[in-house]
Amino acid sequence: MAKIGVFVIDDSAVVRQVVSEVLTADPGIELIGSAMDPLFALDKMAQRWPDVIVLDIEMPRMDGLTFLRKIMAERPTPVVICSSLTEKGAETTIEALAAGAIGIVCKPGIGVRRFLMQDAAVELVQAVKAASHARMRRITPAHAVAPKLSADAVLSPPSSGALTQTTERLVAIGTSTGGTQALEQVLTALPRTSPGIVVVQHMPEKFTASFAARLNGLCQIEVREAVNRDRVMPGRALIAPGGQHLLVRRSGAQYYVEVVDGPLVSRHRPSVDVLFRSVAKQAGRNAMGIIMTGMGDDGAHGLKEMRDAGATTLAQDEASCIVYGMPREAVKLDAVDRVVSLRSVASEIARFG
Incomplete structure (x- = not known):
């Protein structure tokens, strides 16, 4: 090559x-x-x-x-x-x-x-x-590699008894290369009545706060960098801080997030696999998982766990991805209910809520 x-x-x-x-x-x-x-x-x-x-x-x-x-x-x-x-x-x-x-x-x-x-x-x-590997679109103004860990390094696998005794819904999104632009397109199209959203975008620490603040100024919904014990609630999107994992937890009928340290999972921190696994365990069929543009396979196994727990799962289609890596791996694992275009993601979220 x-x-x-x-x-x-x-x-x-x-x-x-x-x-x-x-x-x-x-x-x-x-x-x-x-x-x-x-x-x-x-x-x-x-x-x-x-x-x-x-x-x-x-x-x-x-x-x-x-x-x-x-x-x-x-x-x-x-x-x-x-x-x-x-x-x-x-x-x-x-x-x-x-x-x-x-x-x-x-x-x-x-x-x-x-x-x-x-x-x-x-x-x-x-x-x-x-x-x-990126598919670029016109926009007008040898080193040792650490072992690749799975989400087991942070969180135990979900059991068959995922909690389902609440009607509150949430959406979990995972993305990487090209994801900043894709997330902007999705989140700016959402109404304030959208279900609560949790996001992992592969990004270094110190950058996610600025990224969330920029989106917050563009969106109808509230967008912010997640802080430990933040509520997941309608009209709010929480973005995982760079350098830390984001997990969803339950307290009664309400969801909140936990921000934790830990090893790299699928060579990332935050890891989509960790977020998706936590959602599979805590939300089950009350959740929607969406995997979007990105290199590698982070999130594919977690999305499969979400689907097995009864969640609705979507993958961005190849034509609209900057890099069709993470969605492709999720499709290969039979982790995806439907493949949708980027322009359809916002309407899928609104309809789910």
């Missing part, structure tokens, strides 16, 4: 060097160039356009967000944002995801070489490979 051609744009020579070393260590990736800012990059990329761009946000002459919007309007290309772990950086990165970026890799203000070479190396390679 042909290697993935990657171009790195960052005003830090250290970051360019380290990112290049990490990427070229993988036999499936080829570094085709790097540049200190987007204007230099455009000249170089004219000779050979990359399959994936790794892009900084704050740069001289042209910032990364302006550049991103330019190429998404003119020549849509998968972009992985390499962003700083600051509140301002998080807000700008959320704007970049809305503008069409595929993924995020964080970098600290200090110790960037050690962080990228050790802590974030696998994450960076995986983000580039996931982005290379």
